[in-house]
Amino acid sequence: MDQRGIAVASHGQKGSASWTPHHWLILLAMTGAQSMTMLDKSVVAVTLPTLGTDLSLSPVGMQWVVNAYVLALASFVAVGGRLAEVIGGVATFRLGVLVFVLASTGCAFAPPGPWGEAWIIGFRALQGIGAALMLPVSIAIVLGTFSAVSVGLAVGFYTSIAQVFQALGPLVGGVLTEFITWRAVFWINVPVGLLALLFVMLGKPESARIPGARMVLWPTVLLVLGCGGIVCALQQGSVWGWTSPLTLGAAVLGLVCGTLFVRGALRSAQPLIDVRLLANRVITADFALAFMIQFGTLAAILFGAMYLQDVLKMGPLAAGLAILPLIITQAVGGQFGGRWYDRAGIRNPALAGFAIATVGLAAWAAAMPFLVYWPQVPGMALTGLGLGLALSPTSTDGLARAGDAERNEASGMFQTFRQLGGSFGVATVGAIILSINPAGSRHVDPARSAEALSIGFAATAIAVAAALVLAFWLLPRRQARN
Numbered sequence: 464m465d466q467r468g469i470a471v472a473s474h475g476q477k478g479s480a481s482w483t484p485h486h487w488l489i490l491l492a493m494t495g496a497q498s499m500t501m502l503d504k505s506v507v508a509v510t511l512p513t514l515g516t517d518l519s520l521s522p523v524g525m526q527w528v529v530n531a532y533v534l535a536l537a538s539f540v541a542v543g544g545r546l547a548e549v550i551g552g553v554a555t556f557r558l559g560v561l562v563f564v565l566a567s568t569g570c571a572f573a574p575p576g577p578w579g580e581a582w583i584i585g586f587r588a589l590q591g592i593g594a595a596l597m598l599p600v601s602i603a604i605v606l607g608t609f610s611a612v613s614v615g616l617a618v619g620f621y622t623s624i625a626q627v628f629q630a631l632g633p634l635v636g637g638v639l640t641e642f643i644t645w646r647a648v649f650w651i652n653v654p655v656g657l658l659a660l661l662f663v664m665l666g667k668p669e670s671a672r673i674p675g676a677r678m679v680l681w682p683t684v685l686l687v688l689g690c691g692g693i694v695c696a697l698q699q700g701s702v703w704g705w706t707s708p709l710t711l712g713a714a715v716l717g718l719v720c721g722t723l724f725v726r727g728a729l730r731s732a733q734p735l736i737d738v739r740l741l742a743n744r745v746i747t748a749d750f751a752l753a754f755m756i757q758f759g760t761l762a763a764i765l766f767g768a769m770y771l772q773d774v775l776k777m778g779p780l781a782a783g784l785a786i787l788p789l790i791i792t793q794a795v796g797g798q799f800g801g802r803w804y805d806r807a808g809i810r811n812p813a814l815a816g817f818a819i820a821t822v823g824l825a826a827w828a829a830a831m832p833f834l835v836y837w838p839q840v841p842g843m844a845l846t847g848l849g850l851g852l853a854l855s856p857t858s859t860d861g862l863a864r865a866g867d868a869e870r871n872e873a874s875g876m877f878q879t880f881r882q883l884g885g886s887f888g889v890a891t892v893g894a895i896i897l898s899i900n901p902a903g904s905r906h907v908d909p910a911r912s913a914e915a916l917s918i919g920f921a922a923t924a925i926a927v928a929a930a931l932v933l934a935f936w937l938l939p940r941r942q943a944r945n
Contacts, residue, residue: 535591559596637783692717796851820849
């Protein structure tokens with residue numbers, strides 16, 4: 464994904480060491496937009512049981528409410544980078560915010576009855592497309608607005624605030640759902656998005672285009688069909704049947720389109736995603752590990768929150784508080800992981816992180832059948848700590864090993880791999896759970912639901928353990944240098 468056009472910092476970082484009101488307006492706009500996209504990954508997890516009841520969603524439909532957003536985000540984030548080359552980063556950002564706000568409004572108006580499931584899933588996918596248009600350009604706009612003296616502080620503000628919102632997502636979702644309505648989870652995006660548009664209009668950030676850049680449709684179509692086909696086969700297989708023509712057809716469509724996309728990218732001078740970066744074995748390992756981190760993270764948040772409400776019968780607010788041991792320790796692990804990487808490189812923090820997460824997921828899975836909350840807390844905390852410990856080093860190392868000319872390409876590919884990992888995690892773990900118990904987390908017998916969820920978490924532990932083995936064999940002992 465060639466993001467030269469959106470890397471507005473490349474033409475010299477404008478601004479001075481002191482921050483003017485324009486600097487603050489631009490930073491608040493970009494941070495607010497980024498925070499919306501991060502919040503919507505986690506906030507819906509706690510809202511989902513109430514939302515599902517009101518809209519009469521099927522068990523697999525509830526999973527699609529989460530996965531439609533993440534899958535669309537993964538499939539279109541490369542498109543956001545390329546579109547910015549064609550129409551400019553600021554125009555792309557405005558379009559992304561507008562799509563996101565309109566889609567959030569559509570989600571809030573989801574009707575009960577037979578149209579409710581298709582309605583909410585469709586608008587969640589549209590939300591993901593809006594987020595994909597915002598993400599690649601927002602950080603580039605921040606980099607292009609601030610001088611070298613102050614850009615580090617600005618980026619730190621931008622990333623840390625967004626992480627706080629992601630961490631608070633389950634708690635925010637619980638408060639809004641319990642005391643107002645689940646629809647407020649989506650309404651809250653409207654004023655934030657409108658303020659972001661207003662701040663951009665007043666702040667007037669610079670925006671560069673690439674002369675002669677153009678958007679080619681067919682790579683986008685192949686990427687969307689490739690990712691969507693495989694995820695659809697995984698997620699719907701338990702409903703359609705694993706050998707049904709629909710499941711097999713979706714899988715074949717995904718594999719064929721994915722293969723054609725890779726072949727086209729290898730032959731293109733300006734591919735949507737430059738898969739040639741994967742010739743570097745360590746970069747490939749870093750991206751694969753980022754995939755597995757998000758695989759475990761999103762599955763744990765979603766199905767952990769559903770367990771707390773559907774099996775242990777907690778309310779939305781109680782569930783939002785109860786899932787915090789997972790969220791908080793992941794944030795703490797990310798801080799320690801980044802510092803450990805600076806001292807020792809990628810190998811040790813990644814190995815430690817995946818080992819801790821494997822133990823945590825296994826302990827969490829083992830505690831679920833007891834139908835008591837507190838025995839699960841150690842497993843939650845270890846899972847979050849381990850996944851957080853591995854994430855920051857993995858992302859930093861993958862970008863550090865790419866050359867300066869390839870840094871933007873690597874960043875875009877990292878985002879694609881990471882979001883796809885979350886989508887595959889929800890689809891795979893959800894398929895395992897529904898294959899064991901078609902009612903998912905909502906069986907009339909809580910023990911039956913707990914058993915299915917426990918097996919799903921055990922499978923996640925096995926997947927993370929496989930990532931540990933991959934990290935052991937492929938990660939180098941030497942630290943990457945910029």
